[in-house]
Amino acid sequence: MENRYKDLLRLILGSGELRVNRTATPAYSMFGLQLKYNISEYFPLLTSKFIDIEIIKTEFEWFINGHTDTKVFTDKGIHIWDAWADRHGNLGPVYGYQMLNYNGTSHNQLDDLLNSLIKNPQSRRHIITLWNPLQLKDMALPPCYLYFQFYVRAGKYLDMFVVQRSGDMFGGIPYDIGLFAHFLIYVAAITKYKPANINLNIVDAHIYQDHVVGVQEYLSRPVHPLPTWSYENQQLTVDNYKSESRIKINIAI
DSSP states (O other), X not given: OHHHHHHHHHHHHHHOEEEOOSSSSOEEEEEEEEEEEETTSOOOOOSSSOOOHHHHHHHHHHHHTTOOBSHHHHTTTOOTTTTTSOTTOBXXXXXXXXXXXXXXXXBOHHHHHHHHHHHOTTXXXXXXXXXXXXXXXXXXXXXXXXXXXXXXXTTTEEEEEEEEEXXXXXXXXXXXXXXXXXXXXXHHHHHTOEEEEEEEEEXXXXXXXXXXXXXXXXXXXXXXXXXXXXXXXXXXXXXXXXXXXXXXXXOOO
C-alpha cells in the first residue's frame, strides 16, 4: 500500500500541473488518481513518516456521531479543524451531519446502509453521500470525501469504494486512508462481514508547493511493515506500528 502511495506522490511531482486554488498556496495537481488497499491483514498507517492514530480515531468519532463542532478534537488537544471553525468552534452541517441528518431532514443514511447490507447484501445501492449542494453555503468547508459505496463479495467480504473530490496528498490523505479503514471496520463489525478492499478514487489529487521538500524527505526514507489491528466492543486497537519520525508541514487554509 505505502509503495503505491509513494508512486502517486512521484507521479504528481513529475507530471502534475501547477495550479492556483482557493488557498494562498499553489499546488501540483493531477486528475483522477486511485489508491487500492486491503485491510484484512494490516491497518494502513504510513511508516516512512509518523501518523498519529489518535487523530484518526478522534476524527472517526466526530464523523460517526455527526458532530458539527470541534469540541471532540480540542478536548484532546487536536487542532486540525480550528482554522475553519468560527469563534465558537462551529463548522456547520459537514460530513457526519449529512450522514445522520441529511439536509436537516433527520434522514439517517448510516442506518439505511446497515439495514441494506444485512437484509439485501447483493444490492447495488449500499451508498452514503455527503455532498449536499443545498447546504454547501452553510459549511465551513465542503466535504472532501463525499461518497461511499459498499459491496458484499462472496457472501462474507465487505469492500468499499470511496470518491474524494479533493485530496491534499501529503497532509490530509494519509489520515483519510486510516479514517476510511476505520469506517469499513466499523460497518463490517455491525453487519457481520469481513472488512477487505478499499478503492479510493481521488479526483483532484494535489501536493502543495510548500510541501515538496517534505515529500522529497519522505520519499527518501525506508518503508516498514504495516501494523496489525483488532476491533472489539467498537474499539479499534492498532499494534506493532513502527515508523520514521514526523515531517512537519504547513496546512493550506
